[in-house]
Amino acid sequence: MALIEFNNVGKAFTSRSGAQFVAVQDFSLQIQKGEFFCLLGPSGCGKTTVLGMLAGFAEPTTGRITVDGATISGPTRDRGVVFQGDDSLFGWLTALDNIEFGLRLRGLRKGERRDTAMRYLELVGLHGQQDKFPAELSGGMKQRIQIARALANEPKILLMDEPFGALDAQTREIMQRELRQICTMTGSSVLFITHDIDEAIALGSRVGIMTAGPAGTLKDVISIELEERSRTDMRYVEYYAKIQGTIRHEVERATRQHTRRKAA
Numbered sequence: 001m002a003l004i005e006f007n008n009v010g011k012a013f014t015s016r017s018g019a020q021f022v023a024v025q026d027f028s029l030q031i032q033k034g035e036f037f038c039l040l041g042p043s044g045c046g047k048t049t050v051l052g053m054l055a056g057f058a059e060p061t062t063g064r065i066t067v068d069g070a071t072i073s074g075p076t077r078d079r080g081v082v083f084q085g086d087d088s089l090f091g092w093l094t095a096l097d098n099i100e101f102g103l104r105l106r107g108l109r110k111g112e113r114r115d116t117a118m119r120y121l122e123l124v125g126l127h128g129q130q131d132k133f134p135a136e137l138s139g140g141m142k143q144r145i146q147i148a149r150a151l152a153n154e155p156k157i158l159l160m161d162e163p164f165g166a167l168d169a170q171t172r173e174i175m176q177r178e179l180r181q182i183c184t185m186t187g188s189s190v191l192f193i194t195h196d197i198d199e200a201i202a203l204g205s206r207v208g209i210m211t212a213g214p215a216g217t218l219k220d221v222i223s224i225e226l227e228e229r230s231r232t233d234m235r236y237v238e239y240y241a242k243i244q245g246t247i248r249h250e251v252e253r254a255t256r257q258h259t260r261r262k263a264a
Contacts, residue, residue, distance in 0.1 A: 001069060002030035003189055004054065004157065009063035011049050023049045025215040027063070029208060033156075036183055036190045038200040040243065041210030042251045047193045051159050054191060055081050067157065077102065080150030084162040088146065089134045095145050096121060096130035102153045120148040123182060140171040147179070151186060158183070160192045164199070176202050197243050201236060202229045209246050212254035220246055 009027040014020050024046040031037045039047050052058045053065055056075035065072045067079070089098050096117050103113035121130055124144040134142055143163055150158060164172045180203060183190055194200050200207045201224055209220045222243065226235060 003033040003035075003068060004031040004191070005029075005064075005066045006050070006054075007064045007066075009050075009053065009060045009065055011046070011053060011058065012061045022215040023213065024053075024217065026217050029218055029221070031189060031191065033189055034187055036180070036192065036203060036205045038192045038194055038204035038207045039210065040194055040197065040200045040207055040247070041216060042212050042247055042254065043195060044213040044216075044254075045210040045250075046213050046216035047195075047210060048161055051081075051161050051191060051193050054157075055079055055159050077106070077153045078156045080153055080155035080158050082143070082146045082150050082158065082160045082163045084165050089142060091134050094131050094133055095126065095137065095141075098134070098145050099149045099152050102149060106153070116152055117148075120152045121145075123151070123185070124148045125178065138171075139167050140175055143167065143175060147182070151182070151188070156189060158188045158190045160190065162193055162195065165194075165196075172199070173202075179203065197240055197247070198231070200243070201226075201239050207239075207243060209243060210250075212250040219250070 006027050006029045009024060010022065011024045012020050012022045027046075027050060029037075039050060041047050049058070053060055054072065056072050056079065090101065093101070096114070099117040099120055100113045103116055108116070118130065121127065124147055126141060126144055126148070129137065129141065134145070137145070146163065147158075164175050167175065176199060182188075192200075192203055194203075204224050207222045207224060208218055209222070210216045211219045222239065224239060226233060226239075230236060
């Protein structure tokens with residue numbers, strides 16, 4: 001049995017005027033234990049909505065999402081979330097205190113949570129930075145703190161919503177490499193949302209491609225079988241071309257639909 005299952009999941013939102021907007025429709029996917037799954041698609045396709053439903057932040061309008069066979073009924077600590085921005089860090093807490101926050105809510109004793117937080121601080125490569133506040137850290141360091149805070153609760157699943165989107169290219173590449181190493185060491189299962197094809201190939205064991213929104217759904221899933229994630233590898237180039245072609249087709253289709261609606 002797969003660790004995570006989406007079974008014909010849909011999500012619709014209703015505006016204040018009563019109009020209904022379908023963000024995701026007939027979305028079905030299985031993610032195995034220990035898998036690093038990247039979900040890729042054009043802007044507005046519903047990627048973040050999918051992650052939000054798996055996190056338990058929103059309920060599906062239709063269909064069912066399960067983890068280990070149990071239907072999701074809300075957020076729990078077995079699903080850690082890392083967001084794109086750093087505004088989820090508490091500016092009045094040190095790096096170490098931010099990592100400890102979830103452990104404190106669980107009622108762990110001070111010594112135990114301090115030892116756990118230090119272990120994960122060092123795991124993400126921030127030894128010696130524990131007493132700094134978020135304002136004193138670079139963007140990459142802040143994202144490392146977010147990752148450490150999520151991992152400190154030892155979740156089964158790590159949910160990441162474009163966590164490196166605001167970083168410069170060099171820092172992003174370093175973070176991608178280190179994230180893969182961390183997930184290999186911890187055995188975490190990952191759902192990673194991105195709009196960057198290179199990032200998806202660099203990180204994912206599989207890459208899911210969504211159709212353009214509204215009513216986005218899963219169009220294709222591609223297994224990435226590369227020993228070295230090198231952009232000069234011809235197989236890497238082939239994966240890139242295949243994914244880019246699929247997404248370009250979806251963007252062009254969405255543009256044509258938008259043009260027809262405006263003309264009508």
